[in-house]
Structures are given as C-alpha cells and as structure tokens.
Amino acid sequence: MLRVLFRTNALDDRVRRTLVDNLYAHPGSLTAGAASGIIAALVAAAYAGKSLIWQVAMLLSAIGLARVIMAFALPRLKMRDTGRLELLYELGAFSYTTVVGMFTALTIACQIPVFAQMLMACYAIGYAIGMASRNAGRPLISVAGMLLTFTPICIALWLTGDVAARTLAAAIVICFAGMISISLQIFRTLRDSISAAETSARLADKMQHLARTDVVTGLNNRAGLNHNLVEHLSRPRKAPKLALFWCDLDRFKEVNDVLGHQVGDRVLTEVAQRLRSQAKPDAVIGRFGGDEFIMACDAKDRREVETIALAVLAEITRPMRLENDRLDISCSMGVALMPDDGDDLESVMLGADLALYHAKVNGRNQASFYDSSMSRDLVRRREIEAELRIAVQRDELSIFFQPIVDLATGRIKTFEALVRWFHPEKGELRPNEFIPVAEETGAIITLGNWITAQAAKAAAAWPEDITVAVNLSPLQIRAPGAALGILNALREAKLDPSRLELEITETVLLDHSQQTEDFIAELAAVGVRFALDDFGTGYSSLSYLNKYPFGKIKVDRSFVSGPNAGRKSDAIIRAVSGMASTLDMAIVAEGLETVEQVEAVRAAGCTLGQGYYFSRAVPDHLAAMLIAQEREGQEPHRATG
Numbered sequence: 001m002l003r004v005l006f007r008t009n010a011l012d013d014r015v016r017r018t019l020v021d022n023l024y025a026h027p028g029s030l031t032a033g034a035a036s037g038i039i040a041a042l043v044a045a046a047y048a049g050k051s052l053i054w055q056v057a058m059l060l061s062a063i064g065l066a067r068v069i070m071a072f073a074l075p076r077l078k079m080r081d082t083g084r085l086e087l088l089y090e091l092g093a094f095s096y097t098t099v100v101g102m103f104t105a106l107t108i109a110c111q112i113p114v115f116a117q118m119l120m121a122c123y124a125i126g127y128a129i130g131m132a133s134r135n136a137g138r139p140l141i142s143v144a145g146m147l148l149t150f151t152p153i154c155i156a157l158w159l160t161g162d163v164a165a166r167t168l169a170a171a172i173v174i175c176f177a178g179m180i181s182i183s184l185q186i187f188r189t190l191r192d193s194i195s196a197a198e199t200s201a202r203l204a205d206k207m208q209h210l211a212r213t214d215v216v217t218g219l220n221n222r223a224g225l226n227h228n229l230v231e232h233l234s235r236p237r238k239a240p241k242l243a244l245f246w247c248d249l250d251r252f253k254e255v256n257d258v259l260g261h262q263v264g265d266r267v268l269t270e271v272a273q274r275l276r277s278q279a280k281p282d283a284v285i286g287r288f289g290g291d292e293f294i295m296a297c298d299a300k301d302r303r304e305v306e307t308i309a310l311a312v313l314a315e316i317t318r319p320m321r322l323e324n325d326r327l328d329i330s331c332s333m334g335v336a337l338m339p340d341d342g343d344d345l346e347s348v349m350l351g352a353d354l355a356l357y358h359a360k361v362n363g364r365n366q367a368s369f370y371d372s373s374m375s376r377d378l379v380r381r382r383e384i385e386a387e388l389r390i391a392v393q394r395d396e397l398s399i400f401f402q403p404i405v406d407l408a409t410g411r412i413k414t415f416e417a418l419v420r421w422f423h424p425e426k427g428e429l430r431p432n433e434f435i436p437v438a439e440e441t442g443a444i445i446t447l448g449n450w451i452t453a454q455a456a457k458a459a460a461a462w463p464e465d466i467t468v469a470v471n472l473s474p475l476q477i478r479a480p481g482a483a484l485g486i487l488n489a490l491r492e493a494k495l496d497p498s499r500l501e502l503e504i505t506e507t508v509l510l511d512h513s514q515q516t517e518d519f520i521a522e523l524a525a526v527g528v529r530f531a532l533d534d535f536g537t538g539y540s541s542l543s544y545l546n547k548y549p550f551g552k553i554k555v556d557r558s559f560v561s562g563p564n565a566g567r568k569s570d571a572i573i574r575a576v577s578g579m580a581s582t583l584d585m586a587i588v589a590e591g592l593e594t595v596e597q598v599e600a601v602r603a604a605g606c607t608l609g610q611g612y613y614f615s616r617a618v619p620d621h622l623a624a625m626l627i628a629q630e631r632e633g634q635e636p637h638r639a640t641g
Contacts, residue, residue: 027071029134033127034064037100040123044107047116053106060099067092093145097131100124101149105156108165124149125172132179133186142183150176214287216265217272225286229296229345232284239298242338243305245312246352247275250330250364252291259327266322267329274315278308294352302337302369309335309367317365330365332356341370354378361436384437387423392450397421399454400617403626404469404588404610407602412630414501415462416469416610417455418617419447439473448476449485456493456500458620462627469501469531474508478515483522490528497527503554505533524549531588535576545583553580555606557591577605 038061045057070088104124107117128149135141150172157169212224220228233242249271256264268291275285275295283297295312299305313333320327334356336342341351351370354377359368391397401415421429438444452470459468476482490497502523508516520530531552532545545553559573573589580587589601592611601609615626 027068029130030071031068033130034068034096037096037123037127038064040119041103044103044112044116044120048107048110048112050110050112053103053110053112056099056103056106060096060103063092063096063099067096090141093131093135093141094148097128097145097148100127101152104149105152108153108156108160121153121168124153125175129175129179132183135183139183139187142187143180146176146179216268217287218269219272219275219293220284220286222286222288225284225288225294228284228286232282232296233345237298238282239300241299241301241305241340242348243297243299243308244336244338244348244352245295245309246288246334246336246349246356247293247295247312247316248332248356248360249291249316250332250360252329255327255329263322267320267327270320270322271316271329274318275312278312278315280308294349299337302340305335305337306369309333313367332359332364333367334359334370335367336370351375380433381437381440384429384434385441385443388421388434388438388441388443388447391421391423392447394424396423397447397450398619399451399458400619401455401458401468401623402610402617403615403623404608405614407589407598407607407609412466412627413608414467414469415459415623416471416503416617417451417458419451420617435473439475442475444473444475445479448473449489452486452500453489453492456489456495458623459499460493460495461624463631464496464499466627467499467501467529468495469503471503471533472508474505477504477508477519483519486523486528487526497523498529501529501531501552503531503533506535509548520548545579545585550585552586552588552608554588554590554610555601557611559589573601573604573606577607581605 041057041060045054048054070092101124104117104120107120111117128146131145131149132142135145154169154172157165157172160166212220212227214221214224249267252264252267255267268287271293272285272287275293279285279295280297283295285295286293288294297308299308313331316331317329320329334352334354336348336351336355338345338348342348351374354374355368355370358374359366362368398420400418400420402418403412404414404416405411406413419431419435421431421434423429435444438447455468455470459466462468479485486500486502487497490500504520524530529551530549531554532548532550533554534556535553553576555573555576573587577587586608587606588608588610589597589606590610592598592601592609592613594613597611598609598613618626
C-alpha cells in the first residue's frame with residue numbers, strides 16, 4: 001500500500017495532473033462540503049455555548065471559506081504549475097480535515113447535547129468518506145484526509161469509556177480500512193483508464209502519422225502535404241510571401257526501367273534528403289506522387305525565392321553516387337508565390353503546376369516562375385483539346401504534303417505528310433498549337449492513325465517511285481496495336497509498305513523500350529522504311545544508326561537556316577554526310593530557303609533537300625499537280641503552290 005501511496009512514476013504524475021485539473025475545474029462539490037461543515041459547526045457551537053468550541057467553529061468556517069475562494073480564484077489566475085496547485089489543495093484539505101476531526105472530538109469530550117454530537121460525527125464521517133472518493137486519484141490525499149479526521153474522533157470516543165462509543169470508534173476504524181481499499185481500487189481504475197486512453201491516443205497519432213507520411217522518403221505524402229500546408233498558413237507568418245516549389249525529376253521512368261525500382265526508391269530518398277538540406281526550418285516538404293516533390297516556405301521577396309529555387313535545383317541535379325555508380329538526374333521546377341499568383345493554396349498550387357509544365361516544354365532541367373499568361377494558355381489548350389476530338393468528324397483537319405527533292409536531279413522523291421487544322425471560327429491553327437495538346441491528352445494516337453491512313457490513300461494515286469513520309473509521336477508508337485494500325489492503313493489504301501516512310505525522333509529511342517524495338521522490327525519486316533528525324537538536336541547517339549534499320553537521316557533545320565548556321569554547322573553536316581554515305585543512307589537537309597543554302601548542303605554531301613525553296617506544304621491535289629508538272633518536264637523544284 002505504501003508503494004501505491006508514495007510512488008511517483010510518469011503515469012501517476014499524469015493521473016495527478018488530471019485530478020488537480022478536475023478539482024479546480026469543478027469546485028461545486030468542495031463548496032457544498034464546506035458550506036455543510038460551516039453550518040454544522042455553527043449549530044453545534046450554538047448548542048454547546050462554550051467559548052473554546054465557538055473559536056474552533058470560527059476557525060473551521062474560515063478555512064472552509066478560504067478553500068472555496070481558492071477553488072474559484074485559482075483557475076481564473078490561469079496558474080498552470082501542477083505542483084503548486086496540488087500543494088495549495090493539500091494544505092487546504094489537510095487543514096480542514098484536521099480541524100473537522102478536532103472539532104468533532106471536542107464536542108464529544110465536552111459532552112454537548114447528543115444531537116449536536118451526532119450532527120458533527122455524521123458530518124465528519126461523511127465528509128471524510130466523500131473526500132476519500134473525490135481524491136482517490138491521489139491516494140495519499142485520500143488516506144491522509146481520513147486519518148486526520150478519524151483519529152481525534154476515535155480517541156475521544158474511546159476515552160468516554162462508554163461501550164456504545166467505543167463500538168462506534170471500532171466501526172470507524174473498520175470503515176477507514178474499507179475506504180482505503182475502495183480508494184486504492186478507484187485509483188487503479190482511474191490510472192488504467194488514463195493509461196488506456198493514452199495508448200489509444202498514441203496509436204491514433206501513429207496511424208495519422210502513417211496516413212500522412214510517404215513510406216519511401218519519409219516526407220509528407222499528398223494528404224500530409226495538404227494538411228501541413230493549411231496548418232502553416234494558419235500560423236503567424238515570418239515573411240509576407242509564401243513560395244511554393246513544384247519539382248519533377250526528368251525522365252525518372254528510365255531509372256526505374258533500366259536500373260530497377262529499388263535504385264529508383266534510393267534516388268527518391270536521396271532527393272528528399274537534398275530537399276531537406278536546402279529547406280528553411282519552417283518549410284513544408286512532401287512527395288506529391290511518383291517523382292514529384294513540393295516544398296513551401298515563407299519568403300520576403302521574389303529575389304529570395306529565385307535564390308532558393310536555384311539552390312534547390314543545383315542540389316537536386318548534383319551527380320549521385322549509388323553503389324559506386326554515378327547517376328545524373330535532371331529536374332524541372334515550377335514556382336508560384338502567394339499572394340502574387342493567388343490568394344489561396346489551390347490557386348498557388350495550380351500556378352506552380354502550370355509553371356512546371358512550361359519548364360518541361362521549354363527544355364526541362366530548369367526553373368520556371370508562374371505568369372498570368374500561363375493560365376490563358378491553359379484555357380486555350382483546354383478549348384483545343386475539346387474541339388480537337390470532333391475536328392476529324394467535322395472535316396476540319398486536312399493533310400498537306402511538302403516535297404523532299406533529290407538535290408542532284410531536282411526531282412521529287414518523297415512527300416512529307418503534314419496535318420493542318422482549319423477551324424471555322426479561329427481560322428488556321430498551327431501544328432505547334434494543337435499537336436502538343438494532342439500528345440498530352442492521348443488524342444495523338446487517334447490523330448496519328450488518321451494522318452497515316454489519309455497519307456497512304458493519297459500516295460496510292462502517285463507514281464510508284466514516289467514515297468510518303470509520316471511523323472510518328474512517341475505515344476503513338478507505344479500504344480497497344482500501333483503496328484497493326486499502320487498495317488491496316490496500308491492494306492485499306494492498297495499501298496506497298498516500301499512506299500511508306502516513318503519518321504522517328506531521337507526522344508522515342510531514349511526509353512530503350514522493348515515495345516519500340518518490336519514496333520520497328522515488325523514494320524521493317526514487311527518493307528516499311530524508317531528515317532531518323534531532327535538529327536543533331538538531341539543525344540544523336542550513333543548506336544541508334546547501328547541498332548535500328550534507318551535508311552535516311554534528316555539533319556535539323558537549325559544547321560541550315562538557324563541562327564547558328566555557319567562554318568561549324570557546315571562541318572557537322574559534312575561529317576554526318578560522310579558517315580551516311582558509308583552506311584548507304586540518304587541525308588535530308590531541312591529548312592532550305594535560298595539557292596545558296598541548297599548549294600551549300602549539296603556541297604556538304606546532303607543528297608535530299610526540303611524547304612520553302614522547293615515548295616511549301618500543299619494539299620493532295622496540288623501535290624499531284626507538282627508530280628504531273630515534273631513528269632511533263634517543267635521546273636518542279638521552284639513550285640510554290
């Protein structure tokens with residue numbers, strides 16, 4: 001029992017705090033007990049009529065009133081020191097119980113009228129028992145209060161020598177022992193309840209933490225990010241602006257596909273650590289999903305935000321070392337500020353997402369700040385997306401053909417099929433307006449198959465020595481049944497597969513996808529030709545030329561008519577032409593606009609040319625007219641249709 005009374009482990013301390021808070025939070029029972037004691041003492045003193053009893057009754061009344069005043073005053077003073085609150089309560093309780101016991105014993109010893117003695121004895125015993133129950137959460141107070149009350153009463157009863165009085169004293173002792181057992185049982189029950197409640201609260205907190213934490217990086221997941229961002233905004237701000245950085249690892253899918261998901265997870269963990277190292281102490285960081293991360297922090301101005309963005313980008317893109325292997329990761333970032341770019345969290349996140357999109361479109365591995373024009377672009381893209389889906393049905397789309405000419409003879413060898421959209425209200429929409437939207441939404445698959453089918457039908461009416469070239473989107477190649485769609489187009493148009501040339505950019509080959517390899521192999525097996533488009537603008541790996549059955553290389557127009565065209569670009573064209581000649585491949589120079597450019601690329605070794613110098617892209621009937629003019633001996637290479 002002594003161990004229970006005096007131990008002070010952490011759980012008992014929490015029980016004590018709960019008890020003390022309850023005592024001062026609900027002072028009504030204490031007030032009722034004190035009021036009853038004061039009334040009983042004054043009535044007994046009036047019956048006794050003795051000066052000493054009156055003095056003790058007044059002392060008891062003063063202590064009772066003081067306890068009531070403390071019970072109401074201390075909570076208003078917002079005193080949070082549990083030890084001091086408990087000490088004040090114990091001093092009041094022990095003082096009051098001591099005086100109650102002594103006053104009752106005094107009424108017995110002075111042999112005042114029996115009913116007055118009975119009044120005080122009943123009050124004292126009832127108060128001690130009630131106090132024992134009320135303070136059971138702190139057994140020391142409970143037991144000490146009963147002991148201070150019962151001891152002088154039992155002594156006074158025993159000294160009377162009366163059998164009934166001594167029997168009452170014995171009954172009080174037995175009651176005291178029973179109440180100790182009851183108080184300890186109440187204490188254990190209270191302690192176990194608090195322990196169970198704390199365990200449940202800890203489990204709930206743990207589950208909530210798990211629900212808001214990303215298992216791979218340990219950062220906030222999407223739910224935790226939203227929760228903590230809202231909390232961050234609700235707290236006093238350290239700076240006038242909130243900067244939100246939305247990061248996306250470029251081509252992270254390649255890491256998972258080539259190196260495996262375990263390495264991918266380690267990369268994500270490393271990126272998370274690097275974000276933490278650059279973040280402010282108050283920053284909220286989370287993995288939004290996949291390879292996307294979001295960081296938000298307070299900032300004083302845009303210049304500080306730019307500094308943070310550059311530092312984060314530099315840290316993330318720093319080469320990684322994983323099991324002695326060097327890994328280079330690039331990252332695109334979108335940045336938006338509150339309140340500059342939006343008055344609420346949703347608007348700022350949308351702005352950062354749009355800025356991220358522009359960072360990707362503009363070449364990746366860079367940071368882009370939100371601008372209001374991006375929202376206008378988004379509205380326009382959504383309009384284009386909705387209208388593009390029904391444009392084919394309305395016959396708003398057309399296929400135009402631009403000739404590719406043999407630089408040695410000036411004769412047309414191929415027509416490249418280019419899609420044009422003539423909107424009834426917006427007029428002609430440029431391909432760079434709707435093709436990216438089609439690729440984003442997946443509509444490029446349907447659109448690409450339609451272009452191939454229309455181009456094949458047009459080519460079927462041309463002489464057999466003229467081929468047709470069609471650009472393929474990466475999404476179109478990766479779509480299920482991609483090769484089958486092209487074979488069906490050839491079959492329906494009754495076009496020999498060898499007269500179809502599919503132009504593929506280097507970005508298609510970067511994924512090293514088995515699906516891409518199977519697509520090329522299946523079509524090459526039936527005679528379809530392949531050309532490597534925009535050569536020189538990407539990685540330009542020579543392994544592509546060795547691995548895939550390319551029969552043609554198209555040198556990007558930037559080497560011919562771009563701002564960097566010149567002696568160095570001529571040297572590059574000569575090197576590529578020499579390699580192509582050795583590999584028995586044709587070289588196409590794009591973007592030819594002047595006779596000087598034509599002569600330069602021909603001298604550099606290019607075998608084919610394409611550009612406005614020869615002809616713009618024209619409808620199928622004008623393409624047929626260009627062929628007819630050429631066959632009749634007219635000058636074809638300057639046709640402008």
